[in-house]
Each structure stands twice: as C-alpha cells, then as structure tokens.
Amino acid sequence: CKSKRYPPVEELPRTSVIIVFHNEAWSTLLRSVHSIINRSPIGLLEEIILVDDASERDFLGEKLVNYVKQLAVPVHVERMGERSGLIRARLRGASVAKGEVLTFLDAHIECTEGWLEPLLARIKDDRKNVVCPIIDVISDDNFAFHTGSDMTYGGFNWKLQFRWYPVPQREVDRRGGDRTIPLKTPTMAGGLFSMSKSYFDELGSYDAGMDVWGAENIEISFRIWMCGGTLEIVTCSHVGHVFRKSTPYTFPGGTGRIINRNNQRVAEVWMDDYKKFYYKINPGVRNTEYGDVTQRKELRKDLQCHTFEWYLENVYPESQFRLAFENIGEIRNIATRKCLDNMGRKEHEKLGFYACHGQGGNQIFALTKNNEIQHDDLCLDAAPRGGAAEAITMYKCHGKRGNQEWIFKKTEKTIIHAPSGFCLDVPPQGKDAPVVTRCSGHSSQQWELVEKDMM
Numbered sequence: 001c002k003s004k005r006y007p008p009v010e011e012l013p014r015t016s017v018i019i020v021f022h023n024e025a026w027s028t029l030l031r032s033v034h035s036i037i038n039r040s041p042i043g044l045l046e047e048i049i050l051v052d053d054a055s056e057r058d059f060l061g062e063k064l065v066n067y068v069k070q071l072a073v074p075v076h077v078e079r080m081g082e083r084s085g086l087i088r089a090r091l092r093g094a095s096v097a098k099g100e101v102l103t104f105l106d107a108h109i110e111c112t113e114g115w116l117e118p119l120l121a122r123i124k125d126d127r128k129n130v131v132c133p134i135i136d137v138i139s140d141d142n143f144a145f146h147t148g149s150d151m152t153y154g155g156f157n158w159k160l161q162f163r164w165y166p167v168p169q170r171e172v173d174r175r176g177g178d179r180t181i182p183l184k185t186p187t188m189a190g191g192l193f194s195m196s197k198s199y200f201d202e203l204g205s206y207d208a209g210m211d212v213w214g215a216e217n218i219e220i221s222f223r224i225w226m227c228g229g230t231l232e233i234v235t236c237s238h239v240g241h242v243f244r245k246s247t248p249y250t251f252p253g254g255t256g257r258i259i260n261r262n263n264q265r266v267a268e269v270w271m272d273d274y275k276k277f278y279y280k281i282n283p284g285v286r287n288t289e290y291g292d293v294t295q296r297k298e299l300r301k302d303l304q305c306h307t308f309e310w311y312l313e314n315v316y317p318e319s320q321f322r323l324a325f326e327n328i329g330e331i332r333n334i335a336t337r338k339c340l341d342n343m344g345r346k347e348h349e350k351l352g353f354y355a356c357h358g359q360g361g362n363q364i365f366a367l368t369k370n371n372e373i374q375h376d377d378l379c380l381d382a383a384p385r386g387g388a389a390e391a392i393t394m395y396k397c398h399g400k401r402g403n404q405e406w407i408f409k410k411t412e413k414t415i416i417h418a419p420s421g422f423c424l425d426v427p428p429q430g431k432d433a434p435v436v437t438r439c440s441g442h443s444s445q446q447w448e449l450v451e452k453d454m455m
Contacts, residue, residue: 001180001236006117013120014046015194016099020089021107022053024060028108028242030067035111037073044116046099047074051092054083085212091205094197103194108242110138110145118237119194122182127196128229132188133237140244150179150235154187158281158320158376160218160263162189165377168318182232186225186316190217192239203227204299207265209291214255215262222270225315227305257288264290269297272308274321277454280360281376320377325366327408329452331373332356333426334413335443339363340434342375342394350433351380351392353426360452367449371405371418372397379404382436384420389428389437413446414439 006012017036021029033048050068052060068075078096080089094102101123103116115133122129137146152164153171167183175181203223210216224231264285267275279286312319331340333353342362343352356363366374373380379397381404384390397404405418415424422436423445439445 001114001118004118004180004236006121007124009041009043012044012117012124013100013196014044015101015103015116015120016046016093016097016197017048017103017105018051018090018093018097019048019105019107020051020053020086020093021055021060022083023055023057024107026059029060029064032105032107032109032111033068033071033075035109036105037071039111039113040116042072044120045073047076047097049076049078049093049097051078051080051089053080053085053089087206087210087213087216088208091208094200094205097197100197101194102197102200104192105239106191106241108138108244109192110240112136112238112240115237115239118234122232122234123194123196126230127199130188130193130195130199130224130229130231131182131234131237132185132193132232133239134233134235135189135192136238136240138240138242140242143242145240148238150183150233153183153185153233154189154221155316155319156187156218158278160215160266160278162187162217163377165318170317180236182234184315185231185233186311186319187221188217188231188233190220191241199229203229203303204296207269207296209293209296210262210265211258214259215266219262219266219270222266222308222311223300223305225306226270226308226311227300227303260285260288261290264288265293265296268293269300270308273455274308274312277321280452280454281364283359283361320374325368325374327449327451328364328366328454330356330358330363330450331365331415332448332450333444334446334448336426338426340365340373342378345394347378347394347396349394351394353432353434364452364454367406367408368397370399370401371407372399372401373406373415380406382417382420382422384417384422384436387438389425389435390422391427391431391433391435392424408447408449412441413448415447 065077078092119131122131134148134150136148151167153167155163155165157163206216207219221231267278312322338353339356341352341354344362368374374397378394380392381395382390382392383403403419407416407418417436423439425435425437426444427433
C-alpha cells in the first residue's frame with residue numbers, strides 16, 4: 001500500500017466527516033477528532049460534524065463547543081432535541097453537510113496515516129462506489145492496536161446479523177492476488193464508510209422508519225448492490241475502532257424489539273420471497289410492529305433495483321440464504337419424539353435437544369450437498385476418541401467435510417458421523433447434548449428428517 005499513488009489533493013473530492021455520539025467519554029471522542037485532523041490532508045476535510053444524540057454529560061455541552069472552536073478544521077456540534085438513535089442522528093448530520101463526500105465514523109475510533117486518500121480516490125473513480133476502511137481493533141482495556149484482516153469480508157446469517165467471513169476464492173481470483181485492490185463486500189459493518197453525498201441522497205439515504213440502531217447497515221448494503229452501486233472494503237485504508245464489551249447506553253423499548261422492527265423493514269422491502277425463510281427461522285420477529293414501508297417500496301421501484309435473488313446469485317453466492325440444501329426442516333428422534341435444537345447457542349457450544357414445537361426457529365437444520373448438518377452458519381461437529389460417546393458441538397461450517405460430514409441412511413433411519421462411523425444418539429441420562437456413539441440399532445439412534453417448506 002505504501003507504494004500506491006493517489007490523485008493530488010486538489011483533484012480529490014472534499015469530505016464532511018459525521019460522528020454521532022451519546023454520552024461518549026471525552027477522551028475517546030476527542031481522540032477520534034484529533035486523529036481525523038492530524039492524519040488527513042487538511043485540504044480534503046470540508047468539516048467535521050459532531051451530532052449529539054441527547055447526551056446528559058455536562059462536559060459534552062458548552063465545554064465541547066468551546067474546545068472544538070480552536071481546531072484547525074471547522075467542527076460543528078449539532079444537537080438532537082431528544083434521544084433519536086444513530087440512524088436519525090446520521091440523517092441530521094448528512095442534511096447539514098457541505099462536503100461532496102460524506103464520511104461516517106463512530107465516536108471511538110482512531111484514523112491511521114493515509115486512511116482518507118484511498119477512500120476518496122475510489123469515489124472520484126466512480127461516485128457509485130461506497131467504500132469502507134479495514135477496521136483495526138483497539139482494545140477497550142489498554143488501547144492496544146491490532147491490525148484488522150484484509151482476508152475477511154462482510155456477510156450476514158439467517159438472523160440478518162452482520163458477520164465477518166473469509167474472503168471467497170472467487171474474489172481472491174478477481175483481484176489476481178493483489179491485496180491492495182479493493183475487496184467487493186456483500187455487506188458492511190456500518191460504523192465507518194464514505195459515500196458521495198449526492199449518491200447517498202439519490203439512493204434514499206437511510207430508512208428513517210428504522211429505530212435507534214441495528215440492521216441499517218444490512219439495509220443500505222442491499223440497496224447499494226441491488227440498485228446499481230458497488231460496496232467495497234478499501235484495503236489500503238485503516239481506521240482503528242474501540243470494540244466495547246458492553247454498550248454504555250440503553251435502547252428505548254429494549255434491544256430485541258428495535259432489532260426485530262428494523263429487520264422486518266429490511267425483509268419486507270428488499271428480500272422478496274426470501275422473507276418467508278427469514279420469518280420461519282425467526283418466528284418471534286413477527287410479534288413486533290414494523291410501521292409503514294410504502295415509501296421504501298416505492299423508492300425501490302423508482303430506482304429500478306434488482307431482485308434479492310439477483311443479489312444472492314451475483315453478489316453473495318456464498319450466502320446461507322441460497323437454500324441449496326438436500327433437505328431442510330426438523331431432525332426428530334424416533335424413540336423420544338424430541339428434536340435437535342440449536343437452543344440459541346453460539347460457536348463452540350454444545351448442540352441441544354428439546355421437545356419438537358413445529359415453529360421452526362432453532363429447530364431448523366439443513367442437510368447440505370456437502371453432507372453437513374447446518375443451522376445458520378454453524379455445523380454439527382464431533383471428534384470421538386476411542387469408543388467413547390462424544391457430545392456434538394457446533395462449529396463454523398468449513399466446507400471441508402472431515403468432522404462435519406454426516407450420512408443419513410434412509411432405510412435404517414440412522415445419521416452416521418462419516419469419519420468415525422458412529423451413530424447420532426440422544427443425550428445420555430442427565431445431559432442435554434446429543435452424542436455420537438457406537439451404532440447399536442437401538443431406536444434412540446433412529447431419526448426422521450421432517451422437511452419444511454421454507455418459502
């Protein structure tokens with residue numbers, strides 16, 4: 001990256017940097033502002049806009065206004081009259097911005113040397129390029145800086161949650177092995193990105209019907225790709241971000257309600273028939289009201305956007321939403337009439353087992369063409385030692401078979417762990433995790449795949 005050359009400052013578009021904050025610590029907020037000023041060519045900074053989302057800390061009032069007046073770049077403080085959330089606060093910042101480019105940053109970041117020029121150069125090449133830096137990790141314990149990977153890109157899981165995944169081989173090949181070439185990414189994390197102001201407005205900015213924070217990054221990612229833009233991670237731009245263990249503020253109405261509302265708005269406007277799959281995997285989402293999406297649907301029509309099917313085929317063929325499965329539904333035990341159940345557990349945790357409820361959700365498993373048993377982006381994995389029973393753990397699907405390969409024998413109704421030859425069995429007495437153990441022909445090792453219509 002150090003050998004890359006960019007157009008001179010006077011040929012690059014100038015940017016307004018927009019930072020939303022709520023009760024942010026003085027040190028992290030000012031660290032963010034100073035790093036922007038100190039590590040950017042001044043000629044590229046139109047202004048910095050700090051949007052205060054109804055903070056209650058005294059030092060974020062008049063003291064902040066007086067402090068930023070002395071800085072080398074115009075810094076404005078915009079105040080939201082009431083707690084409005086990231087989405088509406090960013091919209092306020094964008095509405096007053098004068099720069100040709102909008103750069104959205106979080107309030108607890110540190111820009112590195114040369115972070116800005118690569119982003120603006122891509123937008124100069126094409127105003128429909130929406131660009132993100134690589135996000136370096138700053139420890140919230142000691143502010144140690146850890147360089148982010150340029151071999152991961154943004155995706156999403158069955159719950160529409162943003163996730164980092166390994167860059168697929170097709171994208172490695174497209175870049176011809178040159179890791180300085182920007183990565184095309186299906187989605188963005190959402191905290192840090194630059195976008196032409198005119199294109200941001202033309203594309204429909206943010207969905208103002210969304211509440212507070214959450215899913216806005218997935219929504220704008222779908223919209224960029226489906227409506228003619230390109231979303232990239234510019235690997236020669238690095239911005240550090242403090243990843244906090246907990247959020248120091250509350251969500252009015254609770255996190256779950258807000259995320260469910262926002263995700264439904266994404267599904268209803270952008271996902272076409274795939275929304276049915278989303279709702280069957282996440283049945284509880286439907287209990288939340290999501291508001292009127294008429295205007296957003298009209299926006300999609302006016303912009304003549306592609307279908308969600310097109311997005312999955314052309315932008316994100318690795319998506320878990322592609323439904324290229326041999327079978328998808330419940331895996332029900334013959335002896336107990338109970339089902340395999342993810343139980344909402346995470347990677348490296350044990351698989352669960354629970355009364356079949358027929359509601360989908362955590363009891364939906366897919367048998368893939370690779371002979372994996374998959375729930376979302378997690379696969380059933382086992383490594384039995386000797387002849388002992390081994391509890392089944394969920395690991396990220398790696399596509400290399402091995403400990404994640406399972407064979408369903410329809411006649412015997414057994415599910416065989418391919419590497420060991422052991423059978424899937426119900427949990428031992430007093431346990432809740434199914435196991436693999438030596439095949440015995442007992443009905444506890446017999447299963448039926450109850451297929452569900454997911455669309």
